[in-house]
Amino acid sequence: MAILVTGGAGYIGSATVEDLRTKGEKVVVIDNLVYGHREAVDSSIPFYQGDIGDKSLVTQILSEHKITACMHFSAYAYVGESVEKPNKYFENNFIQTVKLLDVLIENKVKQFVFSSTCATYGEPQYVPIDEKHPQHPTNPYGWSKFMVERVLESYDHAYGLKYVALRYFNACGATETRGEDHEPETHLIPLIIYAAQGKTPHISVFGDDYPTPDGTAIRDYIHISDLSQAHLLALEYLQKGNQSNFFNLGNGQGFSVNEVIEATRKVTGKDFEVKIAPRRAGDPSKLVADSKKAREVLGWNPQFADLETIIQSAWTWHQNKPSGY
Numbered sequence: 350m351a352i353l354v355t356g357g358a359g360y361i362g363s364a365t366v367e368d369l370r371t372k373g374e375k376v377v378v379i380d381n382l383v384y385g386h387r388e389a390v391d392s393s394i395p396f397y398q399g400d401i402g403d404k405s406l407v408t409q410i411l412s413e414h415k416i417t418a419c420m421h422f423s424a425y426a427y428v429g430e431s432v433e434k435p436n437k438y439f440e441n442n443f444i445q446t447v448k449l450l451d452v453l454i455e456n457k458v459k460q461f462v463f464s465s466t467c468a469t470y471g472e473p474q475y476v477p478i479d480e481k482h483p484q485h486p487t488n489p490y491g492w493s494k495f496m497v498e499r500v501l502e503s504y505d506h507a508y509g510l511k512y513v514a515l516r517y518f519n520a521c522g523a524t525e526t527r528g529e530d531h532e533p534e535t536h537l538i539p540l541i542i543y544a545a546q547g548k549t550p551h552i553s554v555f556g557d558d559y560p561t562p563d564g565t566a567i568r569d570y571i572h573i574s575d576l577s578q579a580h581l582l583a584l585e586y587l588q589k590g591n592q593s594n595f596f597n598l599g600n601g602q603g604f605s606v607n608e609v610i611e612a613t614r615k616v617t618g619k620d621f622e623v624k625i626a627p628r629r630a631g632d633p634s635k636l637v638a639d640s641k642k643a644r645e646v647l648g649w650n651p652q653f654a655d656l657e658t659i660i661q662s663a664w665t666w667h668q669n670k671p672s673g674y
């Protein structure tokens with residue numbers, strides 16, 4: 350009995366793999382290593398390098414291990430690139446996911462935890478955003494995730510697939526052993542840390558004229574350990590025979606870009622240059638989650654909501670691994 354983790358060599362997947370093992374679950378990882386790191390998966394874990402859309406590889410994995418459920422983290426997740434190259438995102442995130450699902454269903458693996466995103470909501474009509482908020486993504490990345498959600502609904506109806514789709518807000522932070530090492534990096538906290546470490550000359554703030562108290566955009570930052578715990582709870586929820594469901598995962602508290610910069614200065618004791626740049630197209634002013642449903646239904650209780658705690662964890666990881674994995 351093992352859990353198949355796709356994208357298990359990536360940022361959030363690798364942290365969840367560790368927590369699954371701590372819980373006593375057997376884990377098998379598939380990752381094409383386009384963005385992941387082999388070093389992020391312990392050498393004792395069965396690891397398959399390849400695409401989730403490779404039907405013969407996934408069939409081989411299912412024949413070699415008794416897989417009972419799949420946690421599906423793998424995706425390409427650069428919003429800007431998805432606007433320039435939508436085919437890359439629809440092929441990798443949507444078409445390959447359908448292929449993966451078909452092999453799972455053929456092999457009677459019918460428990461599925463999906464990494465969805467707040468990007469499926471698009472421009473917020475109200476905040477905090479709950480699961481009933483209308484979904485109208487503003488970029489192909491968001492649409493690729495939205496479309497997978499619709500496939501999951503149809504596959505539940507037709508084939509009895511039971512799924513939990515977790516719509517994360519901004520993943521952040523690090524565990525003792527797993528942290529954020531993306532190339533290229535586009536996420537705010539590691540970029541500020543690079544500036545604090547002197548790896549980059551400054552940090553760019555995209556827009557300081559948003560309708561927010563300090564003019565910079567507000568986001569909901571959620572620690573990868575809290576995301577990981579939500580996956581474990583989602584798996585238990587499915588194992589108990591519950592119905593398919595969607596949950597937001599965020600802290601319910603927003604921090605502005607300036608607040609994150611100030612907190613990083615405080616935690617690290619480092620100063621660095623901040624440059625104001627134009628707003629990026631399609632960046633909403635405020636994205637904050639209403640995650641009451643995950644708390645009530647899954648019993649999820651995030652432990653790392655404090656911004657300085659989040660930044661300290663990331664800082665420690667980056668200081669210990671100055672060149673990444």
Ligand SMILES: NC(=O)c1ccc[n+]([C@@H]2O[C@H](COP(=O)([O-])OP(=O)(O)OC[C@H]3O[C@@H](n4cnc5c(N)ncnc54)[C@H](O)[C@@H]3O)[C@@H](O)[C@H]2O)c1
Pocket residue numbers: 355356357358359360361362379380381382383384385386399400401402421422423424425426441445464465466467516517518519520521531
């Ligand atoms: N990081 C965030 O803030 C955030 C927010 C919302 C949703 N998500 C979603 O969470 C998931 C994990 O995000 P992450 O930040 O850990 O990303 P990541 O890039 O670090 O990890 C994704 C992993 O999937 C692998 N991969 C991609 N396509 C693959 C394929 N076709 N076959 C096999 N492996 C493949 C990559 O090599 C990588 O290791 C993604 O689905 C992402 O869309 C992330």
